[in-house]
Amino acid sequence: MKLALQLIEALSVFLVIFYLYCRSPAFRPLKPDWPRPRGKIRLYLVFSGIAILGNYLGVPVVGGQAIVNARAVGSTLAGLLGGPALGMLVGATAGLHRVTAMSGAAAFPGAVSTTLEGLLGGLVHVALKRRPERLMTPRVAFATTLVGEILHMVIVRYLTQAPPEQAIAIVKAIAGPMVIANPIGAALFMAVLLERQREQDRVAATSSARALKVADRTLRLLVRGIGRDTAGELAAIIKEETGVGAVGVTDTERVLGWAGMGSDHHLPGNPIASPYTRQSIAENAVVFADGVRQAYDCTVSPSCQLSSMVIAPLQVDGSVVGTVQLFEPRGRRFLNMNKSLGEGLGAVLSSQLLIARYQEQKSLLVMSELKLAQAQVNPHFLFNALNTIIAILRRDGDRARDLLIHLSNFFRKNLKRSSDVSTLREELEHVGAYLEIEKARFEGRIAVETDVDPELLSLEMPAFTLQPLVENAFKHGLSDMLGEGRATIRAFRKDGAALIEVEDNGGAWKEQPREKAGLGMQIVDKRVKNLFGEAFGLTVTCVPQELTRVTVCLPGKGAAA
Amino acid sequence: MRALIVDDELHAREELESLLLETGAFSIAGRCGNAVEAIQAIRKQRPDVVFLDIQMPAISGFELLSMLDDDELPAIVFVTAHDAFALRAFEERALDYLLKPVSRERLAKTVERLRKLPGAEARPGYPRAEIRRIPCLAARAIKLVDVPEVEFVRSSEAGVYVVTAKAELFTELTLKVLEERAGLVRCHKQFLVNADQVDEISIDEGLAVIRTRSGKDVPVSRRHLPAVKARLDL
Structure with a gap:
């Protein structure tokens, strides 16, 4: 024993x-x-x-x-x-x-x-x-x-x-x-x-749970990119979720936001003073000072309590755009967990910035698509319009004069800012000018009917919603028909929504190359959805050789005359 | 010179007619609103020159060119509203091209070129595009038949007929044009067959008959049999 x-x-x-x-x-x-x-x-x-x-x-x-x-x-x-x-x-x-x-x-x-x-x-x-x-x-x-x-x-x-x-x-x-x-x-x-x-x-679970929580809270913020307005809030969120002594966010030159200890002298707008931060930016690497072997030494204020830190670079497309920094004061151990959390946060925030960049570029793309579509109102249309007017001028000076006025109205309305909201009345005027010219061009071949509920005339929608649809009906449907073409523009209420329809009897939607012809339509759809939400937008119905109908669904409320 | 005007827009035709008459160099042989009418008119009127719009419904000006036989082809002047087509027009070796709206001065140059033109015999042939759709007359409408759907084409005194599994349609195009540019195989003096639609070929005492996918018989003449066999890899 x-x-x-x-x-x-x-x-x-x-x-x-x-x-x-x-x-x-x-x-x-x-x-x-x-x-x-x-x-x-x-x-x-x-x-x-x-x-x-x-x-x-x-x-x-x-x-x-x-x-x-x-x-x-x-x-x-x-x-x-x-x-x-x-x-x-x-x-x-x-x-x-x-x-x-x-x-x-x-x-x-x-x-x-x-x-x-x-x-x-x-x-x-x-x-x-x-x-x-x-x-x-x-x-x-x-x-x-x-x-x-x-x-x-x-x-x-x-x-x-x-x-x-x-x-x-x-x-x-x-x-x-x-x-x-x-x-x-x-x-x-x-x-x-x-x-x-x-x-x-x-430890791993808590650390990743925290990183996820931070990511969840910062995503909405970083969609706007990183700047003075968002950095302060970002720092506060990270501080709250991690519980470290202080959190800083910088771009490559200045402090953008600060939360926690030392906020009296680590002021947003100050140039970057710490060599550690500069090192992290220069090397695109995580820099760690544990406060024992290597200590953070505040260069701004001698009374600064902070002594250990981890600095992670924020990067977009491989280039450093700033840093996120976690600090602990003297006497508090810098937990290993927070070191890896700092690294993880750098990565998470970087990918969020990438998303922000991507979305920004996407909206820029939409803008340029729109500009392009506007600029391309299109030389073919203009030359044919002028040719038609010149021909009519020989026999009917008054009608030629009217057509020229329609043409100038049309181009004047094209100059309207694409971000504007316009009413159905304005849209119909814009389209009306276009239609007068196209009717003259295709004299005897095309008939256009308009059937609009007068109560809907003050209905609001993004500017340039109707015109691209009508132009599309002409370009890809009516003008390519050997027989007689008919187009109908309708606006009516149905099930609480307001619907605008542009229909032609060409039935050619399926036959045209989608990506090219669809672009104008896609832009209209995107803009309606941006303004009113995903429930609204554009649908296309096509019976080949018979009809193509494009329907725009808009909210019906608040559109009473 | 006798000129044919082909444009799908009424006012554009009127304007060009006025301009052509003003020069004093032309008489108007006809006015057409689409390519099918134009094929008929070119056959019937034999104009010296065709003023041809490029963007037209269903069949473009370029497609129209490929549907005409070389020996029935008049001088071509393209008329277009859009610059981008102009380059292509020269590739098609058009005699000239005019941009809409057309100015008198520019048209005068075209007249000069037309006057210097050698006779029709000396004119170089146009290299032309492949025909993918054959314009046909069905009842009173014009129908475009995709070449892969064609089983065979036959010609008779009444004209040329395109035969598909479902229908038999009259076309203005000649057997020669369809043989050269639509990829159909000549199997008889009066017949072309689509090699992809051949179901079987039976040879009896030197007389061959092709059966198409939908079960129609097409005669093969002794003279054309070797060529048909070669084409069908027999």
Whole structure:
């Protein structure tokens, strides 16, 4: 019993050492399914160390012929975590050490059995490999070691190169303590390991939960890009979510926003003073000062409390546009977690900035598309209009004069700003001028009808909603027809919405190359949706060779005359 | 010179007619509002020059050119509102092109060019585009038949007929034009067949008959049999 206690004492020393190792920065999670050779080597070194230590911390018995030892804990655990090969290797290493460094009759059998115990652990590993949650339990560690130690005793009894009485004496001396203490030890080791692993998972989980929460709150903000107006709010959000002492946001030259300690002297608008920030910008790299080996030294105010920091660059398309910085004051440890959080935040915010940039460019694109569409009102139309008017001028000066006035009205209305909202009345006037000219051009071939609910005349919509649709009906439907063309423009209410329809009897929508002809329509659709929401916009119905109908759906409310 | 005016816009035709008459160099052989009318008019009137609009419904001015036989082709002057077409017009080796609105001075130059023109025999042939759609008359409307749908084409005293699985339609185009530019195979003096629509070919005592996918028979003459066989990889 005394021996058992002594062995447990020895095991406790080891547990302390192991515990310290687990807390140290050298610790990496030890996983049974560790795929890489480097991980295996690490497992081998750690557990061989434990097993060899087991030799030294053992208690010699029977005149030094045997040692009550905890070697088996190392090899069994190695087998459980790393499989049969690793278990046997650790067992063999520790066994070799036992044989070469210490002597005694039980040395060789001990070495063999330690190796076999490693193998046993490995076999359990293989059996439970697919369910690591059952493999990595103190219970399994206990049971495996228990079986292993019993095996150990049998081997010592029969392999010891000594008279049977001595072998039996050895087994009697060591069996009790080892069979009782070592399984308990192995179970405790496993418990420490599991606890440490869980803790690390928890840290990772909290850290990513925080980063996600920050990301969630900043996305709306960063859609506007990063500037003085958004940076302050951004810093405040990050400070609130991370709980660090202070948060700063800079562009490449100035402080844009600050939250927390030091906000009296880290003022938005100040030029960047810290060499760390400049380094982060210049190298496009995360810069970390832990406050011990390397300290943040505020260059602005000597009374600044901040001493540790992590600075992460914000980048868009590979170039640095600013930094986000987390600070802790003197006397508060800069948690490792916050270091990786800082790095993660830099990455998350950078990708949000990229989204902002993308959306900005997209809206610029829409603007330019629109400008293009306007500018292209189109030379073909203008020359044909002029040609028609010149022809009419020969016979009917008054009509030619009217047409010229329509033409100038049309171009004047084209000059209206594209961001304006106009009423259905204005849209119809714009289209009316266009129609007069096209009717003259296609004299005798095309008839246009208008059927508009007068109550809807004050209905509002983005400027240039109607004209592109009518122009499209002419360009791709009516003007390409051999027979007579008919177009109808309608505006009416239906189910609480206001509908505007432009219909032609060409039925050519499907036959035209989509991307080209569709562009004008797409712009109209986008602009209606921008103004009124996704529920509204444009639909096209086409019966080939019969009709094409484009319907614009607008909110019907507030459009009463 | 007898001029034919082809433009889908009424006022554009009127304006050009006035301008042409003002020069004193032309008499008007006819006015057409689309390409199909134009093919008929060119055959019937044999004008010396055609003033041809490019953007027209269904069949463009360029397509129209490819539908005419070389020997029935008059001098062509393209008339267009848009610069972008002008370059292409020269590739088509048009005699000249005019931009709408047309000025008197510019038209005078065209007249000079037309006067210097050698006789029709000496005129270089135009390289022309492939025909993908064949304009046909169905009842009173004009129907464009896609070439892949054509099973065969036959000519009789009444004219040239395009035969598809469903219909038989009259066309103004000649067998020669369709053979050269629509990729149809001559199998008989009076028949062209679409190689993709051939279902089987039976040869009996040197007399061959093609059966099309929809089960119609097309005769193959002794003279054309080797060429048909070669084309069908037999």
